[in-house]
Structure formats: C-alpha cells, structure tokens
Amino acid sequence: MSDLKQFRAETRAWLEENCPKSMRAPVKSDSEMYWGGRGAKFQSEDQKLWFERMLAKGWTVPSWDKKYGGAGLNRAQAQILKQEMKRINARNPLPSFGIWMLGPALLKFGSEDQKLEFLPPIARGEIRWCQGYSEPGAGSDLASLATKAEDKGDYYLVNGQKVWTSYADQADWIFCLVRTDNSGTKHQGISFVLFDMESEGVETRPIKLISGKSPFCETFMNDVKVPKENLVGEEGQGWNIAKYLLTHEREMIGESPLSRSLSEMAVQQTGTVEGKMPDPYLRGKIAEAEIDDWAMSMTMARMLAEAKAGASLGANSSMLKYYGTELNKRKFELLMDAAGHDGLEWESERSEEGNLARTWLRTKGNSIEGGTSEVQLNIISKHILQLPGA
Amino acid sequence: MALVLNEDEVTLRDTAEGFFANKAPVTALRKLRDARDETGFDRALWAEMADMGFAGVCVDEDHGGVDMGFMAAGLLAEQMGRNLSASPFLSTAILAATAIRHGGTAEQKAKWLSAISGGRAVMALALDEGAKHNPKGIQTRAETSGNGFKINGAKAMVVDGHVADQLIVAARMDDEQIGLFLVDPKTAGVDIERTIMVDSRNAARIDLKDVEVTGDARLSEGDDVLTKVMSAGRAVVAAELLGAGGAAFEMTVAYIKERKQFGKIIGEFQGLQHRASHLYSEYQLARSAVLASLTALDEGDENAAKYCAMAKAKLGSFAKLASQEGVQMHGGVGMTDEYDIGLYMKRIRVLQELLGDASYHFDQLATQSHY
Ligand SMILES: Cc1cc2nc3c(=O)[nH]c(=O)nc-3n(C[C@H](O)[C@H](O)[C@H](O)COP(=O)(O)OP(=O)(O)OC[C@H]3O[C@@H](n4cnc5c(N)ncnc54)[C@H](O)[C@@H]3O)c2cc1C
Numbered sequence A: 001m002s003d004l005k006q007f008r009a010e011t012r013a014w015l016e017e018n019c020p021k022s023m024r025a026p027v028k029s030d031s032e033m034y035w036g037g038r039g040a041k042f043q044s045e046d047q048k049l050w051f052e053r054m055l056a057k058g059w060t061v062p063s064w065d066k067k068y069g070g071a072g073l074n075r076a077q078a079q080i081l082k083q084e085m086k087r088i089n090a091r092n093p094l095p096s097f098g099i100w101m102l103g104p105a106l107l108k109f110g111s112e113d114q115k116l117e118f119l120p121p122i123a124r125g126e127i128r129w130c131q132g133y134s135e136p137g138a139g140s141d142l143a144s145l146a147t148k149a150e151d152k153g154d155y156y157l158v159n160g161q162k163v164w165t166s167y168a169d170q171a172d173w174i175f176c177l178v179r180t181d182n183s184g185t186k187h188q189g190i191s192f193v194l195f196d197m198e199s200e201g202v203e204t205r206p207i208k209l210i211s212g213k214s215p216f217c218e219t220f221m222n223d224v225k226v227p228k229e230n231l232v233g234e235e236g237q238g239w240n241i242a243k244y245l246l247t248h249e250r251e252m253i254g255e256s257p258l259s260r261s262l263s264e265m266a267v268q269q270t271g272t273v274e275g276k277m278p279d280p281y282l283r284g285k286i287a288e289a290e291i292d293d294w295a296m297s298m299t300m301a302r303m304l305a306e307a308k309a310g311a312s313l314g315a316n317s318s319m320l321k322y323y324g325t326e327l328n329k330r331k332f333e334l335l336m337d338a339a340g341h342d343g344l345e346w347e348s349e350r351s352e353e354g355n356l357a358r359t360w361l362r363t364k365g366n367s368i369e370g371g372t373s374e375v376q377l378n379i380i381s382k383h384i385l386q387l388p389g390a
Numbered sequence B: 001m002a003l004v005l006n007e008d009e010v011t012l013r014d015t016a017e018g019f020f021a022n023k024a025p026v027t028a029l030r031k032l033r034d035a036r037d038e039t040g041f042d043r044a045l046w047a048e049m050a051d052m053g054f055a056g057v058c059v060d061e062d063h064g065g066v067d068m069g070f071m072a073a074g075l076l077a078e079q080m081g082r083n084l085s086a087s088p089f090l091s092t093a094i095l096a097a098t099a100i101r102h103g104g105t106a107e108q109k110a111k112w113l114s115a116i117s118g119g120r121a122v123m124a125l126a127l128d129e130g131a132k133h134n135p136k137g138i139q140t141r142a143e144t145s146g147n148g149f150k151i152n153g154a155k156a157m158v159v160d161g162h163v164a165d166q167l168i169v170a171a172r173m174d175d176e177q178i179g180l181f182l183v184d185p186k187t188a189g190v191d192i193e194r195t196i197m198v199d200s201r202n203a204a205r206i207d208l209k210d211v212e213v214t215g216d217a218r219l220s221e222g223d224d225v226l227t228k229v230m231s232a233g234r235a236v237v238a239a240e241l242l243g244a245g246g247a248a249f250e251m252t253v254a255y256i257k258e259r260k261q262f263g264k265i266i267g268e269f270q271g272l273q274h275r276a277s278h279l280y281s282e283y284q285l286a287r288s289a290v291l292a293s294l295t296a297l298d299e300g301d302e303n304a305a306k307y308c309a310m311a312k313a314k315l316g317s318f319a320k321l322a323s324q325e326g327v328q329m330h331g332g333v334g335m336t337d338e339y340d341i342g343l344y345m346k347r348i349r350v351l352q353e354l355l356g357d358a359s360y361h362f363d364q365l366a367t368q369s370h371y
Helices: A002-018 A045-057 A075-087 A097-109 A112-123 A238-253 A262-270 A280-306 A316-344 A355-363 A373-384 B007-023 B026-034 B043-051 B069-083 B089-103 B106-117 B222-256 B270-299 B304-335 B341-353 B358-368
Strands: A129-132 A148-151 A155-166 A173-179 A190-196 A202-207 A216-227 B123-126 B141-145 B148-159 B166-172 B178-183 B190-196 B202-213
Touching: A002 A045, A002 A075, A075 A280, A097 A112, A097 A129, A097 A173, A097 A190, A097 A238, A129 A155, A155 A173, A155 A190, A155 A202, A173 A238, A190 A216, A190 A238, A238 A316, A262 A280, A262 A316, A280 A316, A280 B270, A280 B304, A280 B358, A316 A355, A316 A373, A316 B270, A373 B270, B007 B069, B026 B341, B069 B089, B069 B222, B069 B270, B089 B106, B089 B123, B089 B148, B089 B166, B089 B222, B123 B148, B141 B166, B148 B166, B148 B178, B178 B202, B178 B222, B222 B270, B222 B304, B222 B341, B270 B304, B304 B341, B304 B358
Parallel strands: A129 A173, A148 A173, B123 B166
Antiparallel strands: A148 A155, A155 A216, A173 A190, A202 A216, B141 B148, B148 B202, B166 B178, B190 B202
C-alpha cells in the first residue's frame, strides 16, 4: 500500500514539474492532439516537450513491458498515473489506435518477432495505425465481411473494400480483417493481417461527416500483396483477435471525454441567477447526469479492480461502452440546451467555428463506432444475462 | 477507494446472505402483514440480529458494538433489501446509533449505545414533518425553558416511531439552529399515531405539545451530527435499495427465461432483452455508487456527505426502474399479491422517499455545487 502511495506522490510531483501549462488546457478537437505517424508534426514546442518527456518515462504506453517501449507499470500504478494526469487535466501525449487497440491484441496474440517489430514504433509515435474492420455489407454483422485474401505462397493477395476507416488517409499501417476461407461458418475463415498503407493497390477516399469534418474514409484494396509474416495468430482464427481487440476499443470509447465538469461548462453558457442556473428543469437534468457520470467512473474503477491483473473485462466492456456513450450523448444534448442560440453558430470566431455544435454531432457516432448500442445490448443479453436466442 | 470487497467483507456478506434468506425471507414479511402484527417486525429476529452483532455494527466496542463500519452496515442492508426483511435496523442501528455516537455525552452513550447493540432498545429519528424530506424546513421548536427545553411541533414518517423506546427529535432552537433531543415517548404531550405504510412496514405521525425535556436531553452540535446521521442513513438506505432493486431485477430475468408466449420463451424477444440489459447496466452503476459512498463514510472523506446524497439519488432511480420493469415484464401475474415483485415495488417506493428522493438530491447537489 505504501509503495503505491509513494508512487502516487512521485508521479504527482513529476507531472507537476514536467507537464507544460498549455498541455493542461482542454483540447477543442482531435486534430489539436499529436497522433504520431510518419508525416506528423508537432503543433507547438510545449506539445513536443510534453510528448518527449512522457516518451522518455515510457509513459506513452505505461503498462507495456520495457522491451516494447513501455514502463512496465502494473494495473494499480497505471491507474494512479491516469488519475494523476486527470487531476491536472494533462493531455494525452499520444492518442493512438496502435496503443488502444492493436497493442493489446498483439501483446496477446502476436509472435515475439511481431511484438518487437510493431510495438516500439507505436510507443514512440512513429507509426500511426487505422482499423480495417467495417465494410459496406458488414457493419453490425461484422463477421459477414467479404474482403478476400488469397494464399499466394509467401504472401496474401488482398482484394475488397473497407468503409468508415477512421483516419485511413493519415495512417501509415492498417490492421485489417480479411476472409481467407469461405467454406465454413461466417466466423471461421477470418484472418487478422497487417499491412502498410503505402502498399501498391491501396487507395483511400475521405467521407464527410455531419460535423463537417472528414475523419474517416473508404479504403479500397486492389491486388494488395501482404507478406505472410504479417498474419497475426493462426490463419482463420482472426475472429477471436477481432473480438478481443473490440473489448479494448469499447473500454476506451466508454470513457468520458469532458475535461471540465458538465455543470461548469453549462454554467459558462447560461450564467446563474442568485447562484442558480435559470432553467430549473435543465439544472435538475444536469445534476442527474453528473451523478450518473460519477457512478460511471466508479464503475470503471470497480470493474478494472475486479478484473484480475491483465485480464480483460469481457462482456462488461460492452456495458461500459453502452452506458458511457449514451451518457456522453446525453451530456452534449444538455450542453446544447444550455448554449441555446449561441450553440447553433457554425461559422464564427465567437463559436470557435461551431466547436460545440460540431462536437455534439460527433458524439452521435459514439454509440455507433466500435459496435452500436444495440449490439452491446445484444452482447449483454447473450453473455451476461444468458437470455435464450440472444 | 475500495470498490472491491476484502476477505472479511465477503465473509460478512455471505453470513448475512444466509441469515436473512433463512430467518427473514419475504414470506416472513407476508406473515407479519397478514397477522396485522402490532409491532410490524419480529422482536425475536431483532434479538438474534443483536446476537449476531448486526444491531451494534456501527457502535464502538466499549458500548457492546462490533464497530465494523458503514461498509459492513451496507452489506447487511443489501441483504435485508433482497429479502424485504423487516427490522428496526435503519431506525436504531444506523440513524439513532450514529446520532448518539457522534452527538451523545458519555452518559447518553453508556445508556443508549449499549442498549442498541444489545437489542434492548428500539429508537426512532423524528426528522421530517411534511410530505417530503426537508430538513431545512423543520418547524418544530425547542424553546429554552428553565434548565431544559419545551418542544412543540408535528413529525411525520418517523420510521418505527410507533414502538420506539426513545425518540430523537430534530427541532429548531432559539438561535434557529437544529438541535437533536432525546425524548421519552411516554412524556406528557407526546401523541403517537401508528401509520401502516404501503410496504407493510411502520412509521408514525407524532404530535409534540409542550413536551418538557431536561437540558441533558440535547445531543451536542446538532447540525453537524444531523448531517452525519443523514449521510449514514442515505448510504444505508441506498444499500437496501441495491438489494431490493437487484432482487427485483434478478427475479425478472429469471421469469423471462421461463414464461412462454407465441411459442417462444419471452426472453427471446429483443424488446425485452434490451430492456433487461439496460437494467443490468444501471444495476452496475448503482452498485458502484453504493460502495463508493460507504467507503467514503468509513474513510472520513471530505466529500462523504455529497457522495451519500448522490448514491441515494442514483439508487432511488435505479430501483424504481427495476421494480417498474419488473412488474411490466411479469405481465398480469406481476399485478397479483401472490407474486413477490409487487412487494418489492412497494418497499422500493418507500425507500426512494426516505431521506430525500432523487429530485431533492439533484437540487441539493446543484445548490452545493453553485449552479
Ligand atoms: C465515428 C465512427 C468511426 C468509425 N471508425 C471505424 C474504424 O475506424 N474502422 C472500422 O472498421 N469501422 C469504423 N466505424 C464503423 C462502425 O463500426 C460501424 O458503423 C458499426 O459497427 C455499425 O455498422 P453499420 O454502420 O453498418 O450499421 P448497421 O449494422 O447497418 O446498423 C444500422 C442500425 O441497425 C441496428 N442493428 C443492426 N443489427 C442489429 C441487431 N442484430 N439487433 C438490433 N439492432 C441491430 C444498429 O444498432 C443500428 O442502429 C466507425 C463508425 C463511426 C460512426
């Protein structure tokens, strides 16, 4: 216990000293963050400094082993680091699909060579990854995916199309689900492969979202050659890896992205009359959401503590994803209510180019990406409640 | 913050689980109700609870208690909630014990805490007055009169007030502060009306007319102590709601795995599956809120009062949903007295109201957070 206390004290002191002030201000959008990758540029000196300092500590991937670029922290220590960063609103030095999704999957299913090849560049922010799961015909029913990978001896020849591939146009590599066999059930014959987005035959086309931004793409694969050593796990066993990766993705999406409390943000919009928000109904709803927010964060902490070190949360990651994203949508509806007419401005300096409205619209995707809310409820029904036919 | 039970806590929970399921199951409540029992709970059960150390769970060892703290109290309350076990645990072992432990003089403690942990005294907190929980609006007055006080007012929803050996009355003093006063219910001017509630449990309306008490009847530092008492009560009521709501949820899931319609088990219908899965999610949040508030009380966290209030609000909403969905998914049998789900709905409705419903706590949270 006292070891952890000491770790907390040291961590707090280190962060206090090393996290530049500007890296403690809330970000307005994903694009203000440093996502790494071949073409990435730092947007400020502070951003660079903060990233480099965290990297030197192994804290871009705190719980990964040192040989893979991490700091080898245990679960409790990693949790403390997270809490201490949150305490001062420190920004994530390196948001990354490689860290959130591919890393855990490689750590569990990758060969040692693959781990040594792919993990350190993720930790150092050198290679940026995207996720090639969804296809036009395979969304919620992901296992019906059709992108074909033919065995050509020492490589696979990949043909097909992915869609909703977030940041595909900025990513260097992709982790991709392909079909290597058509003879069994739809869950069989799926393989998990990795390839460079610069490979010949890969093309991306951005899709514009309701927020006016284009963070994701259609991705086309036309006779793309993928070396066999880039197959993760066994051929035809990709579905297990895909599902495991999704549980990590879901834990991450379920987390609250607000860097200030909901009520603070709302009051900034509405002001107060005699110490109270002027709309009593909205005020009550905000209090209710803050209580749910608190209960949600206690639930995350509890479930992480319950899961034995290193174990995944299993189907409970679906519960966290479902509740967290629905709550997040609720909070942004309340913020839009609080902002009223001001929140509707789309193109003005005053509104920082419609930042609230655009963020509000973006949250609608939270309960779709990574598996929809309905799919999460199906998973809870089947694996936790064990309801018939689920 | 300890959100996962340690070994001792798991043992206690298991003991309580067996104890209440065997000694005070739902059938016991039905028996008390159908027999129109005068007391409204089984005194023999309360004596056994005292023997087990449950009555003295929050009383220090010098006064015969086991001093296991609020987490332990919450684990017991959860099991009582699961079984709808009737006892003066909340009124006596939590509310009164906390008031006297934190506000009592040495003599008051010696007299009452030992009696509580020994199961020899039932005590009741006379706090609310109107239809809603509103401690700030207390109008009962305790005027200085000679060396003592003269109390005038009317109390409502005094849980177990009809059989209490001693009342703890919250009243406004000359300086407008709220004080807590020990009042013997047999004192002249105390008029007690038993009110049988919707959940077949009991409370009382109490009129206080020129009730004279001596100066040493007052517990010290009323306001602070009252906050502590209400916080403890809220966390423990939240724990009971966790048990009652959790049981309602589980019995409903079990029912939809059995009942057939349209040639299918009704649990195969996605419309029901999704509602049950949503309820499961709420149940998880509810449990975390309860554990966090109990831990905060035990650790003396500076935000404990706030967390207890938040937990009370969350659990009121969760358990209400669990009972409503429960009755609905049972269909017609859910409306019958024969099935237990309705009894859970009634108990949950009472617990929701005690010490502030969700709207009350939303307003309080917003006020205290300056918005
Ligand atoms: C912001 C965002 C980012 C994304 N990023 C990526 C990415 O990087 N890589 C990637 O591969 N994919 C990505 N996706 C795609 C995402 O995973 C899919 O959109 C999602 O799985 C749903 O598939 P779909 O769009 O085909 O909807 P559909 O599956 O067609 O669903 C339509 C509606 O039907 C409901 N539905 C479907 N099946 C059932 C069922 N069995 N029971 C009840 N209801 C059902 C759904 O819940 C939904 O409401 C992203 C999506 C968004 C919104």
